[in-house]
Amino acid sequence: MKLELSMVVQGCRLGVLTGLGRAGQHSLEVPGCLLYTRCGTVPHLTQDTLHTLNNLPSVTQLTLNTLAEHQEVLEEFKEGVRKFAGLHDTVLYCSLHDPATSCPPGHITNKTVSVWGSGGRIELTVAKFMALQKAVQPDLYQSMADGETWQINTSRKRVRKSVDRTLAHLDECLLLHHKTQELSGVEVLGVVEGGDVLEERVRSARETAKRPVGGFCLDGLHTAAMETHLRTQLITAIIKELPEDKPRLLQGVGRPDEVLACVEAGVDLFESFFPFQVTERGCALTFPFNITTDPEAAGTGVQVPPTVVELDKHEAAIGQKNGTDNPQEDQTKMTPFEINLKDNRFVSICVCASWCMHVCLCPSHSILRCVCVCVCVCVCVCVCVCVCVCVCVCVCVCVCVPVSSVCACVSLWVCVTLCSPGTERTSVPWWRGVAATAAGTTRGRTYTTFW
Amino acid sequence: MAAPIARGAATSSLETGMVVKKAVSIVAPLALRIIAECPVTKARACDLKLPHCTVSTPVFMPVGTQGTMKGITVDQLDDLGCQICLGNTYHLGMRPGPELIEKANGLHGFMNWKRNLLTDSGGFQMVSLVELSEVTEEGVKFKSPYDGKEILLSPEQSIAIQNSLGSDIMMQLDDVVSSTVTGPRVEEATWRSIRWLDRCIAANKNPDRQNLFAIIQGGLNAELRKACLDEMTKRDVPGFAIGGLSGGEEKDDFWRMVTLSTDHLPREKPRYLMGVGYAVDLVVCVALGCDMFDCVFPTRTARFGSALVPWGSLTITKKQFAKDLQAIDPDCQCPTCRRHSRAYLHALFKSDTAAMHHITIHNISYQVCVSIMVNGFLLLLFAIDEIITLSSIFASSSL
Numbered sequence: 001m002k003l004e005l006s007m008v009v010q011g012c013r014l015g016v017l018t019g020l021g022r023a024g025q026h027s028l029e030v031p032g033c034l035l036y037t038r039c040g041t042v043p044h045l046t047q048d049t050l051h052t053l054n055n056l057p058s059v060t061q062l063t064l065n066t067l068a069e070h071q072e073v074l075e076e077f078k079e080g081v082r083k084f085a086g087l088h089d090t091v092l093y094c095s096l097h098d099p100a101t102s103c104p105p106g107h108i109t110n111k112t113v114s115v116w117g118s119g120g121r122i123e124l125t126v127a128k129f130m131a132l133q134k135a136v137q138p139d140l141y142q143s144m145a146d147g148e149t150w151q152i153n154t155s156r157k158r159v160r161k162s163v164d165r166t167l168a169h170l171d172e173c174l175l176l177h178h179k180t181q182e183l184s185g186v187e188v189l190g191v192v193e194g195g196d197v198l199e200e201r202v203r204s205a206r207e208t209a210k211r212p213v214g215g216f217c218l219d220g221l222h223t224a225a226m227e228t229h230l231r232t233q234l235i236t237a238i239i240k241e242l243p244e245d246k247p248r249l250l251q252g253v254g255r256p257d258e259v260l261a262c263v264e265a266g267v268d269l270f271e272s273f274f275p276f277q278v279t280e281r282g283c284a285l286t287f288p289f290n291i292t293t294d295p296e297a298a299g300t301g302v303q304v305p306p307t308v309v310e311l312d313k314h315e316a317a318i319g320q321k322n323g324t325d326n327p328q329e330d331q332t333k334m335t336p337f338e339i340n341l342k343d344n345r346f347v348s349i350c351v352c353a354s355w356c357m358h359v360c361l362c363p364s365h366s367i368l369r370c371v372c373v374c375v376c377v378c379v380c381v382c383v384c385v386c387v388c389v390c391v392c393v394c395v396c397v398c399v400c401v402p403v404s405s406v407c408a409c410v411s412l413w414v415c416v417t418l419c420s421p422g423t424e425r426t427s428v429p430w431w432r433g434v435a436a437t438a439a440g441t442t443r444g445r446t447y448t449t450f451w
Numbered sequence: 452m453a454a455p456i457a458r459g460a461a462t463s464s465l466e467t468g469m470v471v472k473k474a475v476s477i478v479a480p481l482a483l484r485i486i487a488e489c490p491v492t493k494a495r496a497c498d499l500k501l502p503h504c505t506v507s508t509p510v511f512m513p514v515g516t517q518g519t520m521k522g523i524t525v526d527q528l529d530d531l532g533c534q535i536c537l538g539n540t541y542h543l544g545m546r547p548g549p550e551l552i553e554k555a556n557g558l559h560g561f562m563n564w565k566r567n568l569l570t571d572s573g574g575f576q577m578v579s580l581v582e583l584s585e586v587t588e589e590g591v592k593f594k595s596p597y598d599g600k601e602i603l604l605s606p607e608q609s610i611a612i613q614n615s616l617g618s619d620i621m622m623q624l625d626d627v628v629s630s631t632v633t634g635p636r637v638e639e640a641t642w643r644s645i646r647w648l649d650r651c652i653a654a655n656k657n658p659d660r661q662n663l664f665a666i667i668q669g670g671l672n673a674e675l676r677k678a679c680l681d682e683m684t685k686r687d688v689p690g691f692a693i694g695g696l697s698g699g700e701e702k703d704d705f706w707r708m709v710t711l712s713t714d715h716l717p718r719e720k721p722r723y724l725m726g727v728g729y730a731v732d733l734v735v736c737v738a739l740g741c742d743m744f745d746c747v748f749p750t751r752t753a754r755f756g757s758a759l760v761p762w763g764s765l766t767i768t769k770k771q772f773a774k775d776l777q778a779i780d781p782d783c784q785c786p787t788c789r790r791h792s793r794a795y796l797h798a799l800f801k802s803d804t805a806a807m808h809h810i811t812i813h814n815i816s817y818q819v820c821v822s823i824m825v826n827g828f829l830l831l832l833f834a835i836d837e838i839i840t841l842s843s844i845f846a847s848s849s850l
Contacts, residue, residue, distance in 0.1 A: 038802045038803045039798055039799050039801070039802035039803060040795075040799075041799055041802075041803050041805045041806075042805075043803050043804070043805065044522075044803065044804055044805055044808070045805060046523075046527070046786065046787075046805060046808055046809055046812070047786075047790060048527065048530075048786050049524060049526075049527065052526070066801075066802045069801070070798045072774075073773055073774050073794055073798065076774055077774075077776065077794070084792075084794070084795055084798075085791075085795055085799075086790040086791045086792075086795065117801070118801035118802065119801075
């Protein structure tokens, strides 16, 4: 696995992670994301439906909590989850927890962590964890970690323990990793813990970087654990301790605005569980983003990264209404990037009836005497059935070619329809109004057409 | 092949041993072309030409009650070879309502389904939602489980909703009683269904685009059913359904009523047996002369983890399949069996709904395969019979 960076701008990294997979034939663009699955399947989708989509991430994320209870079957099967789940040719990354579900706290010990399957809690020692990895046969995986530092008022002592335990687990994992033949060629990601304590974060990052890992997993920074500002501060501090040539995966962050903030802080990879969460609340993703560069710097040759990501003002208003000071409450609330499909506004269909008047003059004294071209612009107003007002701007180009005494006119109309802001429909495809009409007219006449 | 079953007067041509090869019945927008008839039973293989495409019968129609087959996309349904599927007037009429669907170019446009649709009238809900309904001569009063408001589903209302849905085949609103009910209620329901049929025919705004099927009632009473048949066949409808059965009655009573019905239904119009879905029942009823079948069973049972196979069914969620690495049916060519093992589906069932979708796809594929097989078998029999007939003609002429 090799990280090839093509550009680094003030901490933001752009590049490709190559050499992924057993044969090293896959690559993943950075910044990038993993394909979120449960028990090897993208939620609700069969493989056929999934593959009607383009540009799927080349790395699929498996989560141990959906696989741990099937350890026996996998061990008997011997050929790993890729074949068991009938997956396509993809790179498999195995994480410990499912980013879309939260774990009940209080079940971690010095030697064990727990995951929750359909049948209840499953306790994992490093030995069992590694046995699972041997059965799952991923291409890369995170080492076992204690990340239970997200609760409010986690004590400093507890945070320190999580860092110590995670480092100890990492060392043990690496030891067993090198002894396991089925895992040769497989990369291990070291996990950086430390809660919201800066010193612990730095310590964890520094110590993890000393180990021979293939990359880094940043844990305990997920959306429910802390605010964006603190998160980016901690990430910036962590990044300083990590080598530049190894990828950094951030767990538990999926909201577009947070992802962008973390990319700016230096993160390379993310999990893609956010679309799943949006789906579960019956919402559809829609987020028009305007990335504006600083207009003063534009054209001066100075490379300025996008300073601000502007949401559409309307959506931003919703975001502010939903945003609270307590990040933990936000998880099930709608974000500004969604529309709720149960909303009645999306139930009604807008049928636009419009008419347009256009006047075309074919002067009989045209210079060329064979072709006359006229351009006319007209504005028409139409009223939609769903009672919104649409304004259509039509541009028509009309070419008149005289054929004997009759002038044949061909005109092409492009109509752009815009609906009033009272509706949720921000735009209608401009091509909706393209129509071609042909009409005949004698020279010098004006005519009107309706459509 | 099954033993010959006694037939009624309608199929007299078969006494001579000859098979009538083609019979064309044109009642636009539906045309039934009988391609092959079984020389022994009343089975027939036909081409049913409908507005959206031609359907080969015998056909199994999967049920997509609320304008969707739960868990699968219309593209997947199309790939499975489904040529016609069902929607339900009661459910779609409640939500999202006929006005919206009409705006969306009918149910075809709303669900983006390019093949045929058959809509049930809402009559069956009288039985299935009997706690919430009340039947009068005017229609059926329903109390909506969604918002508690009362609606009246009259024959005119049902047809109006079905006109808005724009289905290729519409069912009349019939007064449905459970087949286990006996007594005067059954008779009342039968005569009322005939009166409602007339009201439905009168209310149909699109007889040129949508076919209205009558539904034969009469419960398990042979005389009543015969009377109903006599009356309803007087009306010129494009097709007939055999209703009031498949409600938990004894199989011995069930098939007797089916064969009685097919004896008296016109040969050149399609016969739709409502609610029959088990493969065994399907094959038997094809032999009794039925062409079209529908049932929620294959799709519903899939959501409980039950996969249909030629030798019965497998409950994938059972422990015995946890380590079973073969496909649900090793001979099945559906997308699920080509890619996934029983063990994986067993594991997936604990984590994600996609497991149900996989089994839904398999079950629909299975049902479609059964009907294709029956169709193919009939065509084969027909071909064999043709060869025998031609050979005997040739042999006798060369003497």
